[in-house]
Amino acid sequence: MESEEIIRCSIRGKLKKEFNLKKDKLFDTDFASVGDVVNYDFNKDGTGVINSIEERRNYISRKAPRIKGASYRGERLEQVIAANIDKVFIVTSVNEPNFNNKTLDRFLVSAESSSLEAVIVINKIDLADDDSSQQWQKLYNNIGYTLLLTSVVSDINIDEIKSMLSGNKSLFWGQSGVGKSSILNKMFPDLKLKIGEVSQYTSKGIHTTVTSRMIPLDKNTFIVDTPGIREIDPYGIKKEDLPHYFIEFEDFADQCKFNTCSHHHEPGCKVIDALEKELISKERYDSYLRILETIEDDLNF
Ligand code: GDP
Ligand code: ZN
Numbered sequence: 001m002e003s004e005e006i007i008r009c010s011i012r013g014k015l016k017k018e019f020n021l022k023k024d025k026l027f028d029t030d031f032a033s034v035g036d037v038v039n040y041d042f043n044k045d046g047t048g049v050i051n052s053i054e055e056r057r058n059y060i061s062r063k064a065p066r067i068k069g070a071s072y073r074g075e076r077l078e079q080v081i082a083a084n085i086d087k088v089f090i091v092t093s094v095n096e097p098n099f100n101n102k103t104l105d106r107f108l109v110s111a112e113s114s115s116l117e118a119v120i121v122i123n124k125i126d127l128a129d130d131d132s133s134q135q136w137q138k139l140y141n142n143i144g145y146t147l148l149l150t151s152v153v154s155d156i157n158i159d160e161i162k163s164m165l166s167g168n169k170s171l172f173w174g175q176s177g178v179g180k181s182s183i184l185n186k187m188f189p190d191l192k193l194k195i196g197e198v199s200q201y202t203s204k205g206i207h208t209t210v211t212s213r214m215i216p217l218d219k220n221t222f223i224v225d226t227p228g229i230r231e232i233d234p235y236g237i238k239k240e241d242l243p244h245y246f247i248e249f250e251d252f253a254d255q256c257k258f259n260t261c262s263h264h265h266e267p268g269c270k271v272i273d274a275l276e277k278e279l280i281s282k283e284r285y286d287s288y289l290r291i292l293e294t295i296e297d298d299l300n301f
Helices: 013-023 101-113 132-143 158-163 180-187 247-253 270-276 282-298
Strands: 009-011 038-042 048-053 059-063 078-083 087-093 117-123 146-149 169-174 213-218 221-225
Touching: 009 013, 013 048, 059 101, 078 169, 087 101, 101 117, 101 282, 117 132, 117 180, 132 146, 132 247, 132 282, 158 180, 169 180, 180 221, 247 270, 270 282
Parallel strands: 009 048, 087 117, 087 169, 117 146, 169 221
Antiparallel strands: 038 048, 059 078, 213 221
């Protein structure tokens, strides 16, 4: 491992002020996030002060949970998960929690909206009692995604994940309990991440200070471990952009009769056409409509 020094930093007041002027809102996880490159000065006591944050190549975010302290005038603000990432492993599981393709699609929409390469993992394949995981694999492969069926318990395809990390900054993302920490520990036993410890919220619903971490594996290879979350809502996605994030819709969406087509009910909709011809799967189309509805709700802000 390369030298890794941890310097506890605060953020210079001036930078905070500039940030608030720019964003017109205050939410502290936005200042600096895991993966940011920062310029800082040392204080006498060895702590640091961040002077500036370099422009992000990309970042991935979600809507902050609707809980005390994370909202501003009732609006759900943006929570940056990580910045300057190369690859996102979206981890799901067969069971505990059950595989839910709509949840997976929300994560995929987030990854696509950040133009990040997404790799899908369905873990706990040892718990499968039918071939539905293989069918999901086929569905997502047909769209063009890599989908790995894995098991930590039976050591299936964990090496495959490991071989995809080299030279990249990879984010491990997914609902709590799917096995992210277990997979990371299996690949890198020295990490000794805690397993099964999944509390982003205390029982009172208060946000605890669980944050993402970037772990260096070698000079060019990093992984970002994210705290357990229950759900994500992609942030800042416009209704008209959503079809772009369902990548298999794109070719059809361009040819709809109306260029404002929401692919919901409009005549001359080529996406609905493709759905009827089974060129687009019903599962993905239903996901699309579900997310579209939530975006419409949010327009009431
Ligand atoms: P995380 O919240 O995504 O980091 O999930 P954890 O790694 O903490 O795992 C949650 C639970 O799932 C733990 O009880 C693990 O032992 C279990 N688990 C993880 N991977 C597998 C697997 O491949 N098969 C089975 N059967 N259980 C697993
Ligand atoms: Zn259409």
